[in-house]
Amino acid sequence: MPITINKLDAQEILDSRGNPTVRVYIELSDGSISAASVPSGASTGANEAVELRDGGSRYGGLGVQKAVHNVREEISPVLKGRSPFDQALLDQLMIDIDGTKNKGRLGANAILGCSMAIARAAARACQQPLYRYLGGSAAVRLPVPCMNIVNGGEHADNSVDFQEFMAIPLGAPSFSEGLRYVAETFHALKSLLKSEGLATSVGDEGGFAPNFGSNEAAIESIIQAIETAGYRPGEDIAIGLDSAANSFCEDLEKNYDLKWSGRGAMSSEELIELSGEWIQKYPIVLWEDPLAEKDWNGFKAFTERFGDKIEVVGDDIFVTNTNYIQRGIDNNTANSSLIKLNQIGTVSEAANAVRLCRNAGWRAFHSHRSGETEDCFLADFAVAMDSGHLKTGSASRGERLVKYNRLLEIERELDDAAEYYWQ
Known part of the structure; x- marks a missing residue:
């Protein structure tokens, strides 16, 4: 039956x-x-x-x-x-x-x-394992783990405006090695923060949340931690950022206030100029929500200027919704969309969003949420969708690690068939 x-x-x-x-x-x-x-x-x-x-x-x-x-x-x-x-x-x-x-x-x-x-x-x-059922026999690619190692913005109670600073092991030969690269960097950063008398408590997603002297100081500390762990910034491990610009843009349109760091008010154009300085100075390869969700013109200007250099990811602006993603594709608003299952509400719709991105030549960046559970569905879904990268928190907190550990299991199951690469 x-x-x-x-x-x-x-x-x-x-x-x-x-x-x-x-x-x-x-x-x-x-x-x-x-x-x-x-x-x-x-x-x-x-x-x-x-x-x-x-x-x-x-x-x-x-x-x-x-x-x-x-x-x-x-x-x-x-x-x-x-x-x-x-x-x-x-x-x-x-x-x-x-x-x-x-x-x-x-x-x-x-x-x-x-x-x-x-x-x-x-x-x-x-x-069948879930990734095989959802993705078929072609589901063999492990995602690059974009590990959030410094938390700020609404995910932490500190002096950092931007929500996530990620270490991305794009130069690793495999998922398990990439995970090792960024986990070792996480621990190197903890030792560095301790030596400087900074707090090593963690935010909602498991990253450290100290009161840095500036937003730039957070990036520079991560780069120092990468080097301390024995890796080459920009080659072995690069930097990813999530501004979550909604959190410091009250009108969600064009007026920004870097309030937590004390940097102060900025226009959309000034924020883009600041971003350009960072992209030139630091090994940044991915930037999520650099502008607010209603700042479509700012997003487009950012992408026109930097989209050939880095991955520009829309989260709040697209909300895993094919209608908004299509608008972004039509207007060259970004070149990647974040994919969050609960942002759209069904597995099928999230899969459709990934397919739309792929057909347009965009990337799809899978993501957890700040309020997570011990469910590891996301890990299987990321492999099934063959999108190549995901973020699911830091090397701490069990609800984050369960996803990484599930990906290690999948890599073991796939054995020699497993693939891992950034682009």
Whole structure:
């Protein structure tokens, strides 16, 4: 008999910030049970799919009991009896049940939890690893780990304006060696910070969050740590940045205030000029959200000036949504899009966003969220989509390391078939 869905259930669990999120369970007719847990972001774009929160006083209004109810009472009855192998169809059914443009009625957290659980259950029923089920036999490329080793902005309580400073082991021969490169750099940075009397506590994504004297000082410390670990900046390990410019642009359009470092107010043009100085001075190969989500003209100007030198990634401006990504492609707004599963709300839609990027000659950069769980779905998804790089935090905090460790497992499974390269 064909395998079908018996039921979907859900419960409220806690994410890495101690806030509620959704875990979905799926039971198939063969008796197997699979589960998936949904991450949550702090730095979010205005057009992201909507997390459904309960409001009120419970958990400070962040409870997800409504989303749990929607899985049980609205989604499960419609999907019961259907084949778990029809991922795109089931995802579309949930979108139709919700009936809104932003998944705000059922909640993107409810829908994504079901979507991820369905994919995992189907892979298990096929006796395949998730990356193979989603990506087919061509899924052999391990992503370059863009490790966030310094946190700032809204992910830390410090004097750094930009949200993420990443070490990127683009010169490593394999994923496991690349992970070693940046993990050793992480530990070298910790020793360096200690020697300078700076704090070695970590931010939401596991990177260090000291009070540097300037934003530039954060980059220079990372470069020193790379060298201390025995690697060559720009050859073995390069730098990636995530400005998360929404966080210091109140109108989200063109007026910026580097408030945490004290650098002060800047126009879009001045911020681009500053970026140019850094790109010339430091081995930067990737820059995410250098401008705010409504600053389409600024993004375009940045890409026209630097897009032939570095990867310019749109996150809040595109929100893993093919409509916004297509607008970006048409207007040369960037040359890469961040891909976040919970930003769009289904596995199928995230995969479609990757395909759109690839067909346009863009790159797709997979990402976790600042509020994560111990679910390693992202690791398999990144391999399945063959996008070549991802960010999933630093070399600390278990909810980050579980993704890296899953990628090590996949590399071991692939053995000699495993591929690893930056471009």
